[in-house]
Amino acid sequence: MVVLNVLDYSPIDEGQTSVVALKQTTELAQLAEELGFKRFWVAEHHKVESVAGSTPEMLMMHLATSTKTIRIGSGGVMLPHYSAYKVAENFRMLEALHPGRIDLGIGRSRSYRNVNAALNESKTKRLPYDQQITDLQKYFSDDTKSEHRFQSLVAMPMINTAPEMWLLGTGLGSAKLAAEKGMSYAYAHFAKPSGQSVDVVNAYRAEFQPSVFLQEPKVILAVFAVVAETAEKAEKLATAFDLWLLFIESDSPPPYYPSAETARKRGFTASEQEKVNRNRRRMLIGTAEQVKEQIEDLAERFRADEVTVIPNISGAANRMKALRLLTSVFDLTGK
Structure with missing residues (x-):
């Protein structure tokens, strides 16, 4: 049985605002809880004007208060920017107020140069990540x-x-570090679905050393998923996702997540289509049954304990529909 989670970026749909996006994230978390998903995580993105998720700890406090049983977590806190002591106190406060429901996912994304400079302006040196x-x-x-x-x-x-600690990563370095520290490991398949991915996760399992926090290795596999009632509608929504990925990789991305209609009218140049084809390897697209088959295949190949779905789909109603469709084909009662 596959255990399913959700990771939400708080996308700002075309014609909407950050305030609306955060309200929609709250509603999505409440729905995920109602449907039986185990975890609901939120991200830390800076200088990406089309998503509202910039401070996961703050949003987590609101989400934990707005729900009752689902685990709430960060996917993740970019640790090199911050004091480990302050992060620990933030998450201890969350755990104190919502015991047994808090996850601390940490990563080390390098982000934009001026974001790095602004977040680390007063530092004379940086500590090693493993420290x-x-x-x-x-x-x-x-x-x-x-x-x-x-x-x-x-x-x-x-x-x-204590909150559950998860190390986020895409490569051998992060896998070996998670194993050395006796931490759970969340592999970002959506970021790097390479042929060596399984080897990375296998290395984590093989080298895992028990800690006071975790006795056996534990793996989450995180995937982009575009799910709709029909394959045709899923393809239309995926085209909007294609355009959003092109936008955020461009020099002047618009401050919104484009609609499927905007993507259809705009189309793609030949060079853009090449990027779209590459990015498609990062997505699971189709009906609930089709995506279920893809998820189960990945979960088996990676021996994943859990799979986190990122429904980064245009339209709040479509994101909520995607979760409902997945629960129509997965049994989440035993989460």
Whole structure:
């Protein structure tokens, strides 16, 4: 049985606003809970004007309060920009208020040059990524006995539970780091669906070292999914997704997620079509039954414990419909 999760970017649909997009994310999280999805994660994107998801911790607090049982998480916090101590306290507060429901997914996206500069303006040096992860684990375990540069420091508030920690990645380096630190691993298949992907996840499993947080390796596979009632409608929605990906890779992307009608009227140049064809390898497209088959195939090949669906589809109603269609073919009662 496949366990399904959702990751939402809070896309700003054509003609809508950031405020509306965040309200739609809340409604999508509530629907995901109602339908039986296990987790609902939100992203950290900077300088992408067509998505409203920039500060996952803040949005997570609202979503956790707006739901009751579904796990709420970050997909993810870009750790190199921040103090591990502050991240630990943010997520301890979330966990204290919503015990047993908080996930901390961390990554190290490099983003735009001026975004990096603005987020790190006052820093004289950066800590190694693996050191920051070690720091997080220290703060979440209340370890004041092991040698550490802040040995006596603990993260507040003091609680008896900890958020689940997930390392996000696409390559061997992140897989080996997750294995070394005894962390769960979320492989971003939607970002890098290469022929070596399975090898990366297999390396994580083979090299996994148990920690106080996790005794056995655990893998999430994250995929872009465009699901609709018919294959024809799914293709139309996928064309809007094609255009959005081209927009965000361009020098002056518009501040919205285009509609399927806009994508149909605009069309693609020959060079753009080449990019579209490459990007299509990152998506699962079709009816619920067709996408289910693709998800089950990937889950089996990767031996994934869970699959996270990113329904980055034009139109809030279409995103909600995609979740409903998936639950019509997947049994999520045993999540």
